[in-house]
Amino acid sequence: MVPLIQSLVKKHLERLAAEDVNLDDFAPKVIEKAKALQERFSPFITINEKLASENMPRHVMKLPFSVKDNICTRGIRTTAGSKILEPYVPPFDATCIHQIKNAGGFVVGKTMMDEFGFGTFATNCAYGAPKNPIDPTRVCGGSSGGAACVAAAAEFPHIAIAQSTGGSITAPAAFTGTVGITPTYGRVSRWGLIDYANSMDRIGAIGKCVYDAALGLSIISGYDPMDSTSLNAPKTDYTALLGSEIKHLRVGVPVEYFGADVDESIKRNALDMIKGLESFGVTWEEVSLPSTKYAISAYYLIAMSEASTNLAKFCGLRYGMEGPLDGNYEQYFAQLRGKYFGEEAKRRIILGTYARMSGYRDAYYLKALKVRAKIIGEFRKAFGRVGVIATPSMPIIAPRFDEVKKLTPVENYAMDRMTVPSNLAGLPTISVPSGTSSGMPTGIQFIGNYEQEGTLVAVAGACEQV
Amino acid sequence: MAGVMIGIEVHCQLNTESKLFCSNSNDMRNKKPNESVCPICLGYPGSKPVINKHAIELGMRIGLALDCKIADSMFFSRKTYFYPDMSKSYQITQYEVPLATEGYLTVGDTKIRIRRVHIEEDPAKLMHVGGDITNAEYVLIDYNRSGVALAEIVTEPDFTTPKQVHQFLDNLLSILEHLGVYDSSKEATLRCDANISLDGGERVEVKNITGFENVEKALNFEIIRQNGMKRMEVKVERETRHFDSDSNTTKSLRKKEYEEDYGYIFDPDLPVIKISKEWVSSIKKNMPELPDQRVKRFVKQYALDEYTASVLIYADKNLADFYEECCRNYNKPQTVANWMMNYLLKSLNWRSERIKNSKVRVGTFVELLTLIENGTITERYAKELIKEYVDTGISPKELMKKSSSGKIDLDAVVKKVLEENKKAVDEYRSGKQEALKFLLGRVLVATNKQADPKLINEALLKQLGASIAQ
Ligand SMILES: [Zn+2]
Numbered sequence: 008m009v010p011l012i013q014s015l016v017k018k019h020l021e022r023l024a025a026e027d028v029n030l031d032d033f034a035p036k037v038i039e040k041a042k043a044l045q046e047r048f049s050p051f052i053t054i055n056e057k058l059a060s061e062n063m064p065r066h067v068m069k070l071p072f073s074v075k076d077n078i079c080t081r082g083i084r085t086t087a088g089s090k091i092l093e094p095y096v097p098p099f100d101a102t103c104i105h106q107i108k109n110a111g112g113f114v115v116g117k118t119m120m121d122e123f124g125f126g127t128f129a130t131n132c133a134y135g136a137p138k139n140p141i142d143p144t145r146v147c148g149g150s151s152g153g154a155a156c157v158a159a160a161a162e163f164p165h166i167a168i169a170q171s172t173g174g175s176i177t178a179p180a181a182f183t184g185t186v187g188i189t190p191t192y193g194r195v196s197r198w199g200l201i202d203y204a205n206s207m208d209r210i211g212a213i214g215k216c217v218y219d220a221a222l223g224l225s226i227i228s229g230y231d232p233m234d235s236t237s238l239n240a241p242k243t244d245y246t247a248l249l250g251s252e253i254k255h256l257r258v259g260v261p262v263e264y265f266g267a268d269v270d271e272s273i274k275r276n277a278l279d280m281i282k283g284l285e286s287f288g289v290t291w292e293e294v295s296l297p298s299t300k301y302a303i304s305a306y307y308l309i310a311m312s313e314a315s316t317n318l319a320k321f322c323g324l325r326y327g328m329e330g331p332l333d334g335n336y337e338q339y340f341a342q343l344r345g346k347y348f349g350e351e352a353k354r355r356i357i358l359g360t361y362a363r364m365s366g367y368r369d370a371y372y373l374k375a376l377k378v379r380a381k382i383i384g385e386f387r388k389a390f391g392r393v394g395v396i397a398t399p400s401m402p403i404i405a406p407r408f409d410e411v412k413k414l415t416p417v418e419n420y421a422m423d424r425m426t427v428p429s430n431l432a433g434l435p436t437i438s439v440p441s442g443t444s445s446g447m448p449t450g451i452q453f454i455g456n457y458e459q460e461g462t463l464v465a466v467a468g469a470c471e472q473v
Numbered sequence: 474m475a476g477v478m479i480g481i482e483v484h485c486q487l488n489t490e491s492k493l494f495c496s497n498s499n500d501m502r503n504k505k506p507n508e509s510v511c512p513i514c515l516g517y518p519g520s521k522p523v524i525n526k527h528a529i530e531l532g533m534r535i536g537l538a539l540d541c542k543i544a545d546s547m548f549f550s551r552k553t554y555f556y557p558d559m560s561k562s563y564q565i566t567q568y569e570v571p572l573a574t575e576g577y578l579t580v581g582d583t584k585i586r587i588r589r590v591h592i593e594e595d596p597a598k599l600m601h602v603g604g605d606i607t608n609a610e611y612v613l614i615d616y617n618r619s620g621v622a623l624a625e626i627v628t629e630p631d632f633t634t635p636k637q638v639h640q641f642l643d644n645l646l647s648i649l650e651h652l653g654v655y656d657s658s659k660e661a662t663l664r665c666d667a668n669i670s671l672d673g674g675e676r677v678e679v680k681n682i683t684g685f686e687n688v689e690k691a692l693n694f695e696i697i698r699q700n701g702m703k704r705m706e707v708k709v710e711r712e713t714r715h716f717d718s719d720s721n722t723t724k725s726l727r728k729k730e731y732e733e734d735y736g737y738i739f740d741p742d743l744p745v746i747k748i749s750k751e752w753v754s755s756i757k758k759n760m761p762e763l764p765d766q767r768v769k770r771f772v773k774q775y776a777l778d779e780y781t782a783s784v785l786i787y788a789d790k791n792l793a794d795f796y797e798e799c800c801r802n803y804n805k806p807q808t809v810a811n812w813m814m815n816y817l818l819k820s821l822n823w824r825s826e827r828i829k830n831s832k833v834r835v836g837t838f839v840e841l842l843t844l845i846e847n848g849t850i851t852e853r854y855a856k857e858l859i860k861e862y863v864d865t866g867i868s869p870k871e872l873m874k875k876s877s878s879g880k881i882d883l884d885a886v887v888k889k890v891l892e893e894n895k896k897a898v899d900e901y902r903s904g905k906q907e908a909l910k911f912l913l914g915r916v917l918v919a920t921n922k923q924a925d926p927k928l929i930n931e932a933l934l935k936q937l938g939a940s941i942a943q
Pocket residue numbers: 492495496497509510511512513514515620
């Protein structure tokens with residue numbers, strides 16, 4: 008079988024193996040190309056221009072990576088999309104950055120994201136919004152919008168390191184026609200990831216094709232004692248699973264994900280793709296995940312509760328923005344946080360604090376945890392019958408910037424309904440292009456059982472050949 | 474004092490190598506401010522806590538020593554509050570299910586119930602410059618303490634007098650030291666919050682009192698203050714107060730309506746830790762000897778009375794260790810106890826020093842006792858010498874050499890006295906025994922009454938005999 012999509016990364020690795028790449032000017036040239044991308048679509052918050060300088064050790068810089076800006080990079084500014092961290096240069100690398108460097112990778116730049124990951128469209132960023140390379144009047148999706156933008160538009164070999172809490176890899180991958188892989192919770196170390204909601208935060212990868220995303224995940228996964236929630240599982244080369252047999256795979260199609268609230272063409276593309284997989288010997292059946300309708304509420308209550316504690320540390324001491332030392336401590340941090348947090352961050356701090364206050368904690372935070380347990384139970388039951396579950400990646404195609412502006416917060420949150428349940432459960436997912444609608448890409452999302460990223464890679468690889 | 478109800482919370486810095494969630498050292502000796510810190514205890518974005526299992530084991534020891542039930546799993550919560558001592562603006566602590574519950578400790582005849590023992594991280598240390606917590610000009614922060622492992626021990630409100638609280642704390646301290654969970658010589662601290670109510674009135678909490686004397690003082694002040702309010706028919710309000718050790722009074726920090734809501738959530742960075750029966754029983758098996766058991770053993774092994782044994786053991790665990798080490802090197806337990814209780818302790822207390830941080834060593838102390846036993850020095854001289862010994866740590870033999878009343882100098886003093894008192898010498902030689910007494914008195918005066926009369930007598934007779942022979 009010949010894949011329809013040629014991987015620039017794979018070709019580059021072959022050239023590297025044949026010593027056919029001039030490493031003396033490879034990295035600086037990539038930086039120049041990144042700058043050109045920035046001109047057109049503004050996917051970066053920071054471009055790692057130091058790489059273009061004379062005295063960097065270029066022979067170790069073989070494969071370009073872009074890194075979402077909530078992942079700490081030693082010596083490279085890391086803002087998490089927030090004004091409050093504008094001057095912050097971390098003193099340490101995230102574990103996944105270590106792994107990238109050890110694998111011969113280098114950081115091209117830090118990509119645009121919604122502030123602390125708070126958004127579905129990558130429009131809640133203090134530093135601008137990335138434009139969709141397919142139609143620049145449209146958003147890239149979020150919160151890993153910059154990551155997907157670079158993955159879609161780069162004309163150089165590149166892997167985007169992205170991160171998801173409630174769907175922040177799947178959404179931008181679907182909107183930009185790229186492949187986004189979100190691994191099992193704990194598969195990739197969170198050490199060095201600036202927290203949004205720690206019980207759901209996952210680092211993953213976005214690439215132009217399944218190979219690129221799978222290679223990215225292979226590089227950054229692995230057990231890490233610095234993250235207490237890290238999964239103690241051996242490292243796997245997921246690219247080796249591309250093209251492996253999926254003959255007896257049963258795909259579950261959950262009715263709750265194919266309702267009237269999803270664009271007709273997106274549903275049709277997904278179902279066509281599932282039928283297309285029949286030629287690989289795959290069968291499918293309907294499954295039911297009845298608690299799906301509570302997932303959005305549960306997700307936002309838990310995510311905001313956790314986020315409101317995570318954001319408490321940003322108070323103008325030790326790092327980040329500082330303010331004039333006026334008044335007492337409370338006055339100081341209140342004015343500083345008021346000035347430098349964006350609107351959505353403030354909204355989530357207030358809602359999250361409310362949900363965990365005594366008197367409301369039982370009704371909101373603790374109840375949401377119960378719903379979460381129920382959703383996990385339903386997934387487990389479904390995986391007793393099927394190998395993977397297939398859903399549309401997003402209920403809509405990438406909206407225009409002006410359309411996003413009109414959404415109320417509740418309408419906005421509801422956009423995450425395809426992605427939130429698997430994020431609550433910590434299940435691995437992959438989003439691959441399923442076709443187009445009105446000239447824009449649509450995506451299909453496969454949800455796998457715990458630690459079954461290999462199956463996801465195999466089935467997504469098959470989709471590329473349908 | 475009818476109607477007084479007091480409960481306390483004790484925060485004990487645990488004797489672990491490293492902090493609760495990072496690898497920075499816990500040992501605060503000779504540390505510059507903000508030297509023992511890392512991204513985790515400074516709360517840097519992207520850092521994550523990793524539990525120090527040893528702290529859990531030390532917490533289990535405390536629970537077991539206080540007859541508590543140990544939970545079958547443990548997890549941590551985030552207690553959110555904005556205060557500059559908390560690097561993440563939340564404290565990682567235990568909320569719903571503490572490590573240990575429902576224990577007790579007996580003080581005198583009273584059983585004080587222990588509500589809970591849990592593990593949490595210590596906040597940073599604040600230095601209030603130009604005032605106290607209520608009126609400082611500004612505040613300096615030392616994050617060395619940030620993230621140090623703490624055990625919080627909470628009692629039920631079972632105390633009826635401040636004195637009882639003081640006794641409880643003395644007993645608890647000795648238990649913690651015997652368990653090896655607390656080591657004051659590493660500058661670890663024990664801090665206490667106390668809550669007190671009178672006649673079923675509102676509860677007043679006095680926070681962060683350092684020193685057991687101060688706990689008693691703060692509570693005594695509160696009883697007087699609250700009784701005074703009652704006499705003037707002013708309602709006691711529920712509030713948090715701060716103890717000012719300069720004035721021995723308490724000051725209001727905040728009223729009840731300002732009490733914070735900590736908005737506890739489960740800490741999602743730290744997974745649940747199973748506490749198996751096997752784990753608990755292995756801790757139980759390796760429990761060190763507790764103070765009560767040790768008192769009994771001292772009575773039996775060293776034939777001490779219970780009072781003496783209790784003082785040695787409850788005053789300071791290291792004192793009891795020192796005692797036993799001395800007994801191994803000098804087989805007269807009664808003499809050792811006597812000299813420790815009556816003289817060594819006094820000198821240490823006078824310097825407000827604990828034995829472990831003092832210059833006193835087993836070898837030199839035993840040397841002193843041996844000098845007394847040999848009659849090389851008098852008891853009276855030894856009592857003088859011990860002060861200098863505790864001050865300087867110089868061995869008693871060395872001190873004697875330096876001293877004018879040492880044995881080596883005695884012959885010279887006697888010689889001089891005999892030369893200066895020719896008349897008395899002649900009288901002695903003519904058979905007047907009183908003359909010898911007179912000469913002895915002169916020598917004693919010349920040595921500032923430091924020399925042993927017996928030794929002077931010997932020296933006198935020797936030199937007088939020698940002069941006869943001339
Ligand atoms: Zn540290």
